[in-house]
Structure formats: C-alpha cells, structure tokens
Amino acid sequence: MSDVHDLEPQAFLEEVHSFEFWFQAVEGYLSGTTWGHRPDAIESPMSAEDRDRLITVLCNYCVGEAAALEGASGLIVIAPNRLAKVFLATQVADEGRHLEVFYHRMRDLGVSDPEREVERRASGSLQTFRRRLLELVASKDWEAAIFAQNVILESLEFAVFQDHAREADPVTAEVLRGVVKDERRHIGFGENELGRRVASAPHIRARLGQIKKELDHLVLEALEETNLLLGLPRDEHERLGRIYLESVARLGFAT
Amino acid sequence: MSGVPDGGARDERDVAATVELAEGEPAAGSPAANDPQGDRQRFVLDDTGFDEVPKKYRRFYRKWKGAGDRLAPNEVICPVCKVVIRSSRTLLPGDRVYCMPCMSRLVVTRNEATGDLEALVAY
Numbered sequence: 001m002s003d004v005h006d007l008e009p010q011a012f013l014e015e016v017h018s019f020e021f022w023f024q025a026v027e028g029y030l031s032g033t034t035w036g037h038r039p040d041a042i043e044s045p046m047s048a049e050d051r052d053r054l055i056t057v058l059c060n061y062c063v064g065e066a067a068a069l070e071g072a073s074g075l076i077v078i079a080p081n082r083l084a085k086v087f088l089a090t091q092v093a094d095e096g097r098h099l100e101v102f103y104h105r106m107r108d109l110g111v112s113d114p115e116r117e118v119e120r121r122a123s124g125s126l127q128t129f130r131r132r133l134l135e136l137v138a139s140k141d142w143e144a145a146i147f148a149q150n151v152i153l154e155s156l157e158f159a160v161f162q163d164h165a166r167e168a169d170p171v172t173a174e175v176l177r178g179v180v181k182d183e184r185r186h187i188g189f190g191e192n193e194l195g196r197r198v199a200s201a202p203h204i205r206a207r208l209g210q211i212k213k214e215l216d217h218l219v220l221e222a223l224e225e226t227n228l229l230l231g232l233p234r235d236e237h238e239r240l241g242r243i244y245l246e247s248v249a250r251l252g253f254a255t
Numbered sequence: 256m257s258g259v260p261d262g263g264a265r266d267e268r269d270v271a272a273t274v275e276l277a278e279g280e281p282a283a284g285s286p287a288a289n290d291p292q293g294d295r296q297r298f299v300l301d302d303t304g305f306d307e308v309p310k311k312y313r314r315f316y317r318k319w320k321g322a323g324d325r326l327a328p329n330e331v332i333c334p335v336c337k338v339v340i341r342s343s344r345t346l347l348p349g350d351r352v353y354c355m356p357c358m359s360r361l362v363v364t365r366n367e368a369t370g371d372l373e374a375l376v377a378y
Contacts, residue, residue: 003343004315005352006281006288009360016358024309158336181307181356184336188357191335195378250334250376 017083022090036101037174044169053229059121061102067130069095071149074137094182125221144211150190158183159243284351286344295345298329308355331374335359
C-alpha cells in the first residue's frame with residue numbers, strides 16, 4: 001500500500017482519532033515555538049487604539065476557548081465510543097493550549113490580569129453561548145453539545161481566526177495560525193460525528209435544527225462584534241458569515 | 256508536468272518511487288481499487304511543507320494557495336477544511352479519499368456546471 005487513500009475506512013478512523021496521530025501532528029507545527037509562536041518573532045509597532053482593540057478581541061477568543069475546553073472535557077464522559085473519547089482528550093489539550101497562548105499574548109500586550117480583563121470586556125453573546133453550551137453538556141445531550149461546540153463554535157472560530165491571521169501583527173498571526181491548524185481537527189470531528197448520526201437517525205435533525213435556531217444569533221452577533229473590532233470591510237463580514245454557515249448547511253440545516 | 260502548481264505532483268515516470276505506508280491491498284472505493292488495470296496516470300508526491308499531519312502522510316496534502324492556484328488531476332479540495340488532498344493516481348468521480356487534517360472521508364464527484372472535480376463529505 002503506497003497511498004493513504006488505500007486505507008480501510010475503519011483503519012483511517014482509528015489512525016486519525018489516536019493520540020499518536022495527534023502527537024505527531026502537533027509536533028510538526030508547534031515544535032520550537034514558545035507560547036504559540038517562534039521565540040524570535042518580532043513585535044511590530046502598534047498604536048494604543050489598535051492594541052486596545054486587539055486585547056478586546058483576545059478576550060472574546062478566550063471566552064470561546066474556555067467554553068470549548070470545559071465543553072470538550074465534559075463530553076468525554078458521555079462520548080459514545082473509545083475513539084470519540086480519545087479524540088476529545090486531544091481536543092481538551094488543544095483548547096487548554098489555545099486558552100494559554102491567548103492569555104499569554106494579552107500579557108505580552110501589557111495586560112497584568114487577563115482573567116479580570118476577560119470578565120470586563122468579553123462579548124455578552126459569547127458568554128451566553130458558553131453558558132448554554134455547558135448546559136447542553138451537563139444535560140448529557142451528546143448530539144446537541146457536539147453540534148454547539150464542534151460545529152457552531154469551532155466553525156466560527158475557524159473562520160474568524162483565519163481571517164484575523166491575515167491582518168494581524170506578526171506575533172498574533174503566528175499564534176492564530178497554530179490555533180487554526182488545531183481547529184481543522186475539531187470542526188472535522190464535529191461534522192463527521194454528527195453527519196453519521198443524522199444519517200442513521202434522521203429524527204436527530206429536528207432537535208439540532210432547534211439548537212441552531214437558538215444559538216445562531218448569538219454566534220452571528222459575536223461574529224459581527226469581532227469583525228467591527230478587527231475593522232473588516234462589510235463584504236468580509238458577509239464572507240465570514242457564509243463560511244460559518246457552510247458547515248451547518250452541509251449537515252442539511254437550512255441557512 | 257505542465258499546469259501543475261508549484262510544489263504540486265510530478266509524473267511518477269520522472270522520479271524514483273516513494274516510501275511505502277504499510278502492507279496490504281487497497282480498500283474498496285480507493286483510487287487504486289477503482290483502477291484495477293492500472294490505466295490511470297501515477298504521480299510521485301513531494302512533501303510541500305504541509306505540517307499538520309504526521310510526516311509519513313504529509314505528501315498527501317498541501318495548502319491551497321488561493322487565487323492563481325490550480326488543482327492537478329490527482330488533487331481535490333476538502334470542503335470541510337479547504338486543504339488540498341492529493342492522490343498518487345489521477346482522481347475520477349466515485350473515488351474515496353481521506354482528509355487527515357480534518358479527519359473526513361470524502362467521495363470525488365464532478366461538478367456538472369464547471370466540469371471540475373469536487374469532493375463531498377461521506378458521513
């Protein structure tokens with residue numbers, strides 16, 4: 001066998017959901033970095049206003065990452081099989097790292113107490129989303145919680161972080177690019193896990209449709225707030241919104 | 256091979272064979288299994304610096320470079336994470352490929368409107 005596409009589907013799933021795969025994957029792009037970026041990455045000059053906006057954006061990112069950290073760790077208990085449990089364990093490690101590098105970036109920017117700053121500045125929509133996600137996890141609703149976390153939240157983060165990395169200062173851009181590489185696994189896990197479940201139990205679709213209806217506006221409000229802080233043009237807002245909605249559309253939910 | 260993006264695949268006839276992944280027959284649905292006579296063009300895949308999967312799998316993926324980039328006949332874009340998936344054979348509709356960076360199983364189709372190959376997620 002000389003081609004990865006020759007693998008049996010089950011062998012593929014066993015491989016990509018393993019800790020071994022995760023470890024070798026992250027080693028490829030995190031080796032040699034400190035706090036998510038090369039130690040010799042150069043800070044570019046930033047106006048006080050830009051710095052302040054970046055801190056607020058990072059506060060929002062921290063709320064999303066904290067939600068995913070708490071959500072993923074809580075989901076391990078109710079994950080339906082070993083592969084999902086192991087994958088979620090790797091996601092917990094990823095989310096913990098993301099939270100850490102964003103907090104550290106805030107300290108780099110002169111924030112002495114990032115926790116307090118997050119409480120003070122973070123988007124109300126994202127905080128409501130976090131609370132609702134953790135309620136879904138606590139209620140042991142596997143499909144709804146995975147949908148909220150690995151499809152809705154992760155799709156939002158994937159779209160926003162990619163865009164922000166293109167415009168950000170060099171250090172923040174490196175941190176974001178590393179996070180995006182992790183997010184690919186998270187969105188893929190969510191979409192594939194739910195896709196399999198919806199295909200075999202179509203009644204799940206209606207319940208997830210309700211969750212989407214409930215959470216969509218929170219996500220889109222948070223997206224709008226972040227876009228404004230990043231100073232993105234209007235057409236870029238719409239493009240990001242479309243990227244977010246694509247993944248839920250692929251699962252068969254009308255946008 | 257002309258028309259292949261920088262860092263893309265080259266014709267296997269021009270270069271030496273690459274490392275083996277593991278022993279075993281290609282699984283049903285794979286490009287190799289769908290090409291029992293070996294009629295399709297073969298490609299040797301170079302490592303393009305894609306670092307999001309373990310080393311032994313890196314040559315099967317590359318980053319999409321945006322406007323100006325072109326897909327080779329053995330490449331298709333993952334609709335989930337937008338990474339370019341590469342095969343050692345020309346891809347055709349019906350082939351099953353894997354996107355390791357986002358852990359998706361995909362089936363190659365042809366877009367009737369554009370004639371381009373696309374990948375759909377197979378849940």
